Amino acid sequence: MSDVLEIDTPRGPARVTVHAGAGPARGLLLLGHGAGGGVDAPDLVAATAAATAAGYEVGLVEQPYRVAGRRAPAPAGHLDEAWLAVAAAVRKDRDVPLVQGGRSSGARVACRTAAATGAIAVLCLAFPLHPPGRPEKTRQPELDGAGVPVLVVQGRSDRFGVPGEGDDRRVLLLDGDHGLKKEHAALRSAVGEWLTGLPTG
Numbered sequence: 001m002s003d004v005l006e007i008d009t010p011r012g013p014a015r016v017t018v019h020a021g022a023g024p025a026r027g028l029l030l031l032g033h034g035a036g037g038g039v040d041a042p043d044l045v046a047a048t049a050a051a052t053a054a055g056y057e058v059g060l061v062e063q064p065y066r067v068a069g070r071r072a073p074a075p076a077g078h079l080d081e082a083w084l085a086v087a088a089a090v091r092k093d094r095d096v097p098l099v100q101g102g103r104s105s106g107a108r109v110a111c112r113t114a115a116a117t118g119a120i121a122v123l124c125l126a127f128p129l130h131p132p133g134r135p136e137k138t139r140q141p142e143l144d145g146a147g148v149p150v151l152v153v154q155g156r157s158d159r160f161g162v163p164g165e166g167d168d169r170r171v172l173l174l175d176g177d178h179g180l181k182k183e184h185a186a187l188r189s190a191v192g193e194w195l196t197g198l199p200t201g
């Protein structure tokens with residue numbers, strides 16, 4: 001069962017598709033899409049299934065530029081601003097811990113805003129460590145700056161790079177590339193186990 005919410009943000013309306021978890025909600029997981037894709041990406045679908053089975057309510061967030069029908073992503077500051085508005089609105093009537101994440105660009109947004117939203121953890125699907133062929137343009141500081149436990153699920157042959165493990169950061173490598181279109185059973189298992197182990201009490 002899912003509900004669709006339209007939320008006003010400083011950057012225009014965003015849309016959130018909310019999926020109920022199994023039983024009383026242990027927490028709320030907000031997930032954002034990639035730069036050019038939507039919330040129906042295979043890895044987001046798999047993560048949503050894992051989270052709802054683990055008792056989390058899941059909100060799949062469509063950024064205002066996507067809701068407006070544009071393919072080109074908004075600047076990072078606009079994405080973060082919209083995300084903060086969405087997180088505040090969705091949490092308003094939910095007294096449960098927040099976990100946030102997303103795939104690719106959405107994972108970057110989740111890392112950059114984790115402190116501001118009060119998230120207890122971040123789930124990164126296909127974190128784009130650097131532009132293809134440009135390792136010197138690293139986004140490692142965004143990943144390191146999350147400030148909370150992070151699970152990264154990455155394709156071994158991702159041309160956007162492969163993050164390493166670190167303090168409070170686990171990395172699961174799957175066969176495949178940036179699309180994460182393989183090994184969804186392993187993805188679901190890892191995400192479900194990680195979410196279940198978070199301190200939500």
